[in-house]
Amino acid sequence: MELVIGLVTLAGHIALLLWGTRMVQTGIQRAFGPDLRSFLGHALKNRLKAFGAGLFVTAILQSSTATGLMAAAFTAGGLVELTPALAVMLGANVGSTLIVQVLSFNIAAVAPVLILIGVLMFRQISSQRIHDLGRVMIGLGFMIMALHQLLELLERYENSPGFSWLLSGLADATLFNILLAGVLTWAAHSSVAVVLLIMSLATKGMVDPQQAFAMVVGANLGTALNPVLESDVGDDLAGKRLPVGNLLTRLVGVLAVTPFLAEIARLFSDYGIEEARAVADFHTAFNLVLAIVFLPVLGPFARLLERLLPQRIDESDPTRPRYLDxxxxxxxxxxxxxxxxxxxxxxxxxxxxxxxxxxxxxxxxxxxxxxxxxxxxxxxxxxxxxxxxxxxxxxxxxxxxxxxxxxxxxxxxxxxxxxxxxxxxxxxxxxxxxxxxxxxxxxxxxxxxxxxxxxxxxxxxxxxxxxxxxxxxxxxxxxxxxxxxxxxxxxxxxxxxxxxxxxxxxxxxxxxxxxxxxxxxxxxxxxxxxxxxxxxxxxxxxxxxxxxxxxxxxxxxxxx
The missing domain is CATH 1.20.58.220 (Phosphate transport system protein phou homolog 2; domain 2)
Known part of the structure; x- marks a missing residue:
């Protein structure tokens, strides 16, 4: 019974974390969405500018999926080339790690202040932008509060036989940890929330560093699945190029890093990096290394995607929508x-x-x-x-x-x-x-x-x-x-x-x-x-x- 109560309470805190993340994303989109889209469109000139723009926009939006959809809208119909769009996604993946870096510090005391300020701003309906930014502040407060409550809950149950049995069974199952985190991220539509949950588990020692890093890898893979599975482009496979390209870069990263997770975990331990900081740093490093590796070869990679996923617009059926993704x-x-x-x-x-x-x-x-x-x-x-x-x-x-x-x-x-x-x-x-x-x-x-x-x-x-x-x-x-x-x-x-x-x-x-x-x-x-x-x-x-x-x-x- 204690295990059931703990799981229900855990689910409630995770739901609050997801809701806070959602409020931040929607608030930013409402306040600055058109401006960010225009900024991203002007940056799609070369891969380095596109990478920086993707990082910046995602750091604000806190949604690499939203940034990817914007980039996909520009690439649809050949308005911009695929190469800078792929660079945007590499930047977006790095940008999504920045909020995890911020929340890896113990800033629980500012949560009530953020919520208070957010409510006051949210009530200012005379200014739509201030109203939307109030939503962002409330969301950030909810995220920090949820993380703090998660840590308190895990502290109460870290010695529970049920939790110990459940987590110990997963300790040596690296592949299962990757898949579990990937499915959770796909279902939650938020790698930020899942990585923050992993960070909380690692902080309380409920998962060891190697297990935590495997889950982080899975979260990075899971967040790339949503755009591929949910985009409906019919027979025009060209619409899948950008999300499939992003998924392939993540998959290459997963395959490359998984055999070395134990060595990487020992390296972090040798430097005495605390658990929360280790999870956040690994998450950032994983995406940063992928960007460094793939940026120089995006041209050939884009051409490969164009050959594998040719453009097939069904001109014989003009009644079919082409752009309503x-x-x-x-x-x-x-x-x-x-x-x-x-x-x-x-x-x-x-x-x-x-x-x-x-x-x-x-x-x-x-x-x-x-x-x-x-x-x-x-x-x-x-x-x-x-x-x-x-x-x-x-x-x-x-x-x-x-x-x-x-x-x-x-x-x-x-x-x-x-x-x-x-x-x-x-x-x-x-x-x-x-x-x-x-x-x-x-x-x-x-x-x-x-x-x-x-x-x-x-x-x-x-x-x-x-x-x-x-x-x-x-x-x-x-x-x-x-x-x-x-x-x-x-x-x-x-x-x-x-x-x-x-x-x-x-x-x-x-x-x-x-x-x-x-x-x-x-x-x-x-x-x-x-x-x-x-x-x-x-x-x-x-x-x-x-x-x-x-x-x-x-x-x-x-x-x-």
Missing amino acids: PAARETPVVALGAATREALRLVDVLGEMIEGAKVGIAGTDRKALSDLRRKDNVIDSLNAAIKSYLTSIDPEELSLADKKRLNEILLFSTNLEHAGDIVDRGLIPHLNKRLRRGLNFSKEGQKELEDLFDRLLANLQMAGSLLVTQDERTALMLVKEKAEFRRAEFAAMQSHFRRLQQGDMDTSATTSLHLDVIRDLRLINSYLVAAAAQPILNVPGELAEDLSEAGQEQAPADVK
Whole structure:
């Protein structure tokens, strides 16, 4: 019974340690996530800068997994080379050891102070960054408190027959210790928490140095498993290159160091290094030596990974999302970036539909128009995937800025889906009707429609740019362009009516089709403005004033 009570209490303290670690990670991500991602992106120029950036970002985030997801987001689609991304991971692995170094000192007395300061900061909701940093302080306090309680618990039970029997059975099972720590780290999603637990066990002499070092090796291996197992890249094996590369470097380190754990343990003992310090130093040294060994050979290593894991994007199934990595949902700044990239695919597909419809003004290929309608299914599928992905992110992990960005992406993808529906259910049927009846627009009418199509395509590209840049000046340009589009529409209609009065036969035969096409183009343009510009200029009074200055009517009711 005593053993059961001890294990339950131990589990509670470990849970507090994990929760504190989680609070630190999420607090930093909310406060500095976009800034750290931007910093990391600028550092991916060469391997040394990338290594330093990975170390720095992970030392702040306390999550090598989060840093790895950021690096993976940059490498996806070939935006940056694999070599500096691998260097980022080597730096991230070293950076994750620094908090262990700090907590290896006896700083239990500062835990209540950190929690008190954190609560005061957390209550300052007027400043979102101070609020998030308060979360970090509380998390650090919980981590230190949990470690202190772990030591007290282990001190009470270190002479317990049950604990002694359990741990003595593991003492000589090096491979089992490695696997046990690896599984615990994989399940906890935190090598920091597991290494701190190992450090507590070693401090109380419940595991000998060799056993502790074997567990540290296992924790380093386990933390590299999560990105490999949880990333869903389908048939595109290229998305696995970075996590697999990181896992292979760790595996090489494990295989190289395991036969010498006894000698390494004796070396630390000969220098009289205390148990907690020995665990922390070994953890840091293991990752630092791996970085020193692999940094010079990352080029050939990256090429090997590219050969073993070729890029296989299934172009035959364009409805399948390419960038919505489920593992990235734990890091909102990465998940939102992935959703943004997926939403930009909607711009490409809608652009292809509009281009095809423009060709259909004078074209004769009815099959080409029918093929365009299938692209609306692509837009519908991608929009549904984006919605499902974004709404599956835990709201508790999102800062106010993250929630705003999430809503902007949802609004963008939804409005582009509506625009695609107009092309599918309006423009294409109208153009098919022209072919069935053997009609042709007048030369002047055809030119007017083509000009409107060109203006619409330019506005679509501007909307896609706005989703990324969030630039207010460009947003105002798009809003004013809506007024210009209305004026161009009015001028085209007036010109059409003049041709009717002059008795133009082509104009007379296609008059309803001509006006229907113009109306559909106007509605599509309204959706583009609603998708990209209105969220940016949605300040009370400001948007209405801009629209008024542009001589602009409000968006259609179904857009609002």
